[in-house]
Every structure is written in C-alpha cells, then in structure tokens.
Amino acid sequence: MIPVTCLKGQDIALFGLGGSGLSTARALAEGGAKVTVWDDAPARVEAARAEGLTATDLRQIDWSCVSALVLAPGVSLTHPVPHWSVQLAQEHGVEIIGDIELFCRERRHLASKARMIAITGTNGKSTTTALITHLLKALGLDAQMGGNIGVPILDLAPLSDERVYVVECSSYQIDLAPGLDATVGVHLNLSPDHLDRHGSMENYAAIKERLVASARIAVVGVDDEMSAAIAQRQDLASMPVWRISAQGPVEQGIWLQGSTLMRSEAGDAHAVADLAGIDTLRGAHNGQNAAAAFASLCALGLEPEAIAAALRSFGGLHHRMELVARAGKILFVNDSKATNADAAARALSSYERIYWIAGGKPKAGGIASLDAFFPKIAKAYLIGEAAEAFAATLEGKVATELCGTLDKAVIAAARDAGADASAEVAVLLSPACASFDQFPNFEKRGEAFAEAVKALPVVQEHQETV
Structure with a gap:
C-alpha cells in the first residue's frame, strides 16, 4: 500500500467503493486523512464499514469542511450528466480528483x-x-x-x-x-x-x-x-x-x-x-x-x-491474443479484451484462417469497419445481444452460426476448425463487444473461453494446453 500522507488531517469525501475506490479509501485513512466514504450500492457501503471506514451519505455531510472529493473513475464526472456527488462538490467549490x-x-x-x-x-x-x-x-x-x-x-x-x-x-x-x-x-x-x-x-x-x-x-x-x-x-x-x-x-x-x-x-x-x-x-x-x-x-x-x-521472453497478457491451447494445427486464442471493433481488428489481422467467436453487448459502429478482414474468416460464431446485428452485417460475406452462448460457440468452432484442411487455423475469441450481457467483465469471459477449450476432447487428446 501507498499511504496518502500529503492530505493528513484534512477532511476528504470519497465516492465509489469498487476495487480502486476501496483501495483509495484505505490509503487515505492510513495516511491520516479524515475520510468519509459512500457508494450508491448498499452492499459496498456495508463492506467499507466492516473495515472500519467512516461511511456517511455525502448528501448529509458539511461540505464547507471538505478539502477534496475523491471520485472513483467509473463514476460520471461530466457526461452524460455529472453524478450527484460531483454536483455537490462543484456547488461548494471543492476540487474533484482520483487515485492517480x-x-x-x-x-x-x-x-x-x-x-x-x-x-x-x-x-x-x-x-x-x-x-x-x-x-x-x-x-x-x-x-x-x-x-x-x-x-x-x-x-x-x-x-x-x-x-x-x-x-x-x-x-x-x-x-x-x-x-x-x-x-x-x-x-x-x-x-x-x-x-x-x-x-x-x-x-x-x-x-x-x-x-x-x-x-x-x-x-x-x-x-x-x-x-x-x-x-x-x-x-x-x-x-x-x-x-x-x-x-x-x-x-x-x-x-x-x-x-x-x-x-x-x-x-x-x-x-x-x-x-x-x-x-x-x-x-x-x-x-x-x-x-x-x-x-x-x-x-x-x-x-x-x-x-x-x-x-524475446515476454509471456504476453492474459485475455489479449492469449494462446490458451494448441491441438495439432488448431490454435485456440483468447482475445476477450477486444471489447470494440478496432481492438478485434488487431487480432483478425494476425491470423490467416479464422473461426471467429464474436458478440456480446454491442458498441457504437458494430463490426462494419472490419470488412477488410472478412475474407480471412472461415466462419463466425455469434453470441450475446449483438448476435443478430452481427449476422446481418456478415450476411453474404461470411458464413455464420447463431450460437447464443460462449460454450456452444467454442464447441461449434472447434468442430469446424477440425475439419479444415489448412495448415494452421485459429479458433479466435475476439468479441468486438463489451461482456456485460452475459459476463461481469472481459476477464470472466476469457476464463470461460479457456475452460470451454480445455474441456474439448480434441484438446484433451493432444494435451497441448499452453
């Protein structure tokens, strides 16, 4: 931990008690600040109290004594509208900062x-x-x-x-x-x-x-x-x-x-x-x-x-073009961190013949911008909320299969990749979407992909899990 001693003795309000918010509250308290925390989620407030932090609704505190509002990064600062805690700080001329x-x-x-x-x-x-x-x-x-x-x-x-x-x-x-x-x-x-x-x-x-x-x-x-x-x-x-x-x-x-x-x-x-x-x-x-x-x-x-x-010794990043298994000619690649089309383009550009698993909670623009990579995609396996919209974009250009869920997509993609006569093929999870329709975050989505891959008979037979 890095205790925040530069605000020792000052009254600090903190809103947002997710991972980084709770960490920041601890660091402020450890450094001697008089920190009052709050969150819109009651469970997070109770968790903070259980750690001994002072948790009070920031709408009920005396803002004339507050030196700064420390805001968790996931809380709206400007758009679409400032969070109510931001509005309170602005009304009282209190600076708004974050953990960085x-x-x-x-x-x-x-x-x-x-x-x-x-x-x-x-x-x-x-x-x-x-x-x-x-x-x-x-x-x-x-x-x-x-x-x-x-x-x-x-x-x-x-x-x-x-x-x-x-x-x-x-x-x-x-x-x-x-x-x-x-x-x-x-x-x-x-x-x-x-x-x-x-x-x-x-x-x-x-x-x-x-x-x-x-x-x-x-x-x-x-x-x-x-x-x-x-x-x-x-x-x-x-x-x-x-x-x-x-x-x-x-x-x-x-x-x-x-x-x-x-x-x-x-x-x-x-x-x-x-x-x-x-x-x-x-x-x-x-x-x-x-x-x-x-x-x-x-x-x-x-x-x-x-x-x-x-x-040459770099081991790569989890969930970003991560090779999770190899079964003969088939590479199973976890690129769950590709939560928009531009990120997915980077993975699609890196393999020559692809069985592509895509979809989730869609972002603006969809996948139309990826059309230059469509000739490399042998087939697309579509999941989540974006499945039908992605299928419409790919119609007449890429063969598709509406799978709905990730586990079904992995099984279907492995089946078709195994029948491909090419020297090397990639079963690629690169969703071009957020995960929030079916998973709490892209990490959980990537972990689910890896588990589904490891359960495949073809992977177990080759025992080439990376």
Missing part, C-alpha cells in the same frame, strides 16, 4: 526521483504496460505495475526513489488527475470509445493528450491523424517526443519494418530488435506496442541491446 492524482501528489511529496511511466491509448495500453514492466524487471529494475490494468495504483509497493512505477491510465483516470506528471508519458492511438462519458471525440482526445503533454518525455503513436497531431503539438511546445509507428518510418523514434523494429535518429535509421518468432508480439499492432515499450526504456537511458534481448 493522489499517487502523483504523494510521489512529489515523498519520492520525487521515483520514475513513472504512464501509458494510455484506445487500444494496446494493457499489453504495452505489461511489456514495459516485463522489460524493466528482466533488466534488473524494481518495476511496479498498476492503475487501469487491474492493481489499483495505491495498492502498489510503497514509494521509493529506486522504483519504477508503470501505470496504465484510462481516459476516466486522466480526467481526474490534473497534476499527472509522468517521467515518460506514452500515448498509443485514438479511435472512438467511451464517447458517452466524454461527449465527443475531440473531448476524448484532449483528455488523452494531457498525459503526454505533462510528461517529461513523450512517446506518441502517429498512425492515426489525431495522435499525429498530438506529436506535432509536442514539437511546437519544444517538448521531447519519440514517435512510434507500425506503418512506416518516423523521423525520430521507433518504427516497424516487417518484423523488425527500426530506430531513427539524427537522419539515420538502423535495426534495433527482431520480433520474428515472438508469438506474444504477433501482428502489426503488437509491433506498435513493442515500439512504444522500446522507446520508453530508451528514454530512461537503458541499453537497446539489452531491451531487444528481453523482448
């Missing part, structure tokens, strides 16, 4: 030399965060990974000048961190997502940009127009920026040429790492992730040769 902001303040307070690598982007940020952490540990550094990737940031090991904190940041978290000041700020890409929470693509992009604009060194993907414009604004502000690309050369930074990472500097381009044969970094999108990780460690002054060697 508390970490940044405590870091400045206690361990100003501790390095922080913060990562954001619409897609790829979890893989990049995990890869950076792996590389740092492989090179002998004490790397702490948390934030949006699963471990609340204030649950990490106590602040120390010797540690490197690798933090995945969602747009929600950045919006609540006005003092975010990473050593290296990484922005990967932008595509429409969470617009219900930010109102417009322009607002969404502006929030993402804050992470790199306030960093000491920026690493910025330039493969989409809005992100390229962010890099240009870094130039105009005379701020150091490493450009990264999976599509072609950049003037100063790291880029992908085939399976080779290239580095451009001072007019020279030379190879720095070969990704060929690293299954966990398969595909151009993972080339961008690897480029971001490579640039980040170079920005910290680490040796390129050592970084390149450490890439």
Whole structure:
C-alpha cells in the first residue's frame, strides 16, 4: 500500500467503493486523512464499514469542511450528466480528483526521483504496460505495475526513489488527475470509445493528450491523424517526443519494418530488435506496442541491446491474443479484451484462417469497419445481444452460426476448425463487444473461453494446453 500522507488531517469525501475506490479509501485513512466514504450500492457501503471506514451519505455531510472529493473513475464526472456527488462538490467549490492524482501528489511529496511511466491509448495500453514492466524487471529494475490494468495504483509497493512505477491510465483516470506528471508519458492511438462519458471525440482526445503533454518525455503513436497531431503539438511546445509507428518510418523514434523494429535518429535509421518468432508480439499492432515499450526504456537511458534481448521472453497478457491451447494445427486464442471493433481488428489481422467467436453487448459502429478482414474468416460464431446485428452485417460475406452462448460457440468452432484442411487455423475469441450481457467483465469471459477449450476432447487428446 501507498499511504496518502500529503492530505493528513484534512477532511476528504470519497465516492465509489469498487476495487480502486476501496483501495483509495484505505490509503487515505492510513495516511491520516479524515475520510468519509459512500457508494450508491448498499452492499459496498456495508463492506467499507466492516473495515472500519467512516461511511456517511455525502448528501448529509458539511461540505464547507471538505478539502477534496475523491471520485472513483467509473463514476460520471461530466457526461452524460455529472453524478450527484460531483454536483455537490462543484456547488461548494471543492476540487474533484482520483487515485492517480493522489499517487502523483504523494510521489512529489515523498519520492520525487521515483520514475513513472504512464501509458494510455484506445487500444494496446494493457499489453504495452505489461511489456514495459516485463522489460524493466528482466533488466534488473524494481518495476511496479498498476492503475487501469487491474492493481489499483495505491495498492502498489510503497514509494521509493529506486522504483519504477508503470501505470496504465484510462481516459476516466486522466480526467481526474490534473497534476499527472509522468517521467515518460506514452500515448498509443485514438479511435472512438467511451464517447458517452466524454461527449465527443475531440473531448476524448484532449483528455488523452494531457498525459503526454505533462510528461517529461513523450512517446506518441502517429498512425492515426489525431495522435499525429498530438506529436506535432509536442514539437511546437519544444517538448521531447519519440514517435512510434507500425506503418512506416518516423523521423525520430521507433518504427516497424516487417518484423523488425527500426530506430531513427539524427537522419539515420538502423535495426534495433527482431520480433520474428515472438508469438506474444504477433501482428502489426503488437509491433506498435513493442515500439512504444522500446522507446520508453530508451528514454530512461537503458541499453537497446539489452531491451531487444528481453523482448524475446515476454509471456504476453492474459485475455489479449492469449494462446490458451494448441491441438495439432488448431490454435485456440483468447482475445476477450477486444471489447470494440478496432481492438478485434488487431487480432483478425494476425491470423490467416479464422473461426471467429464474436458478440456480446454491442458498441457504437458494430463490426462494419472490419470488412477488410472478412475474407480471412472461415466462419463466425455469434453470441450475446449483438448476435443478430452481427449476422446481418456478415450476411453474404461470411458464413455464420447463431450460437447464443460462449460454450456452444467454442464447441461449434472447434468442430469446424477440425475439419479444415489448412495448415494452421485459429479458433479466435475476439468479441468486438463489451461482456456485460452475459459476463461481469472481459476477464470472466476469457476464463470461460479457456475452460470451454480445455474441456474439448480434441484438446484433451493432444494435451497441448499452453
């Protein structure tokens, strides 16, 4: 735990007692703040009380004494409407912050030399965060990974000048961190997502940009127009920026040429790492992730040769193009983290013949944008609320089967993949949807896929579960 001592003795209101919210409440209390917590879910309130936290409806407290409202990132700050706790704070002139902001303040307070690598982007940020952490540990550094990737940031090991904190940041978290000041700020890409929470693509992009604009060194993907414009604004502000690309050369930074990472500097381009044969970094999108990780460690002054060697031992990220089993020619791939079409595109681009399991709670735009990949899909097995809409999009282009549930889809896809004469085929769960119609989160969906795969006779026969 990282106790938040910089607010010691102050009255703090906290709303939202999910995983990160409860972690933040503990850290504030441990640091000596007088914290009052609340949540709209009575069970969460009772759980907080059971831990000895002061839980009082924030509509009943004296806001004139409150120094800050700490808001859990899942609670609406602006759109579609501010949460009632936000409105109360605004009415009383109380600042509204989140756990990332508390970490940044405590870091400045206690361990100003501790390095922080913060990562954001619409897609790829979890893989990049995990890869950076792996590389740092492989090179002998004490790397702490948390934030949006699963471990609340204030649950990490106590602040120390010797540690490197690798933090995945969602747009929600950045919006609540006005003092975010990473050593290296990484922005990967932008595509429409969470617009219900930010109102417009322009607002969404502006929030993402804050992470790199306030960093000491920026690493910025330039493969989409809005992100390229962010890099240009870094130039105009005379701020150091490493450009990264999976599509072609950049003037100063790291880029992908085939399976080779290239580095451009001072007019020279030379190879720095070969990704060929690293299954966990398969595909151009993972080339961008690897480029971001490579640039980040170079920005910290680490040796390129050592970084390149450490890439080869990366074990991958759970639920992101995760090979869960191999049965002869059939690869069973868990890409449950692909909760929108753009994320699914990254997996679809990485295999040549695909038996695709897709569907769930649909997001705006559906899967029409994936039409370039339809020729690679031997058949689609559709589940959840989106099944019929996806079937309509695929009609006349891809054979489909309405399976309804994930377990049925796995059985059907394995059956058809086994009859395919191709040298290699992939049974790919890459839903292009949120999980919330049938599963509480994408992790549970991925775990259900893995269990269904392990139960298949063809997998048990080959005993090649990864």
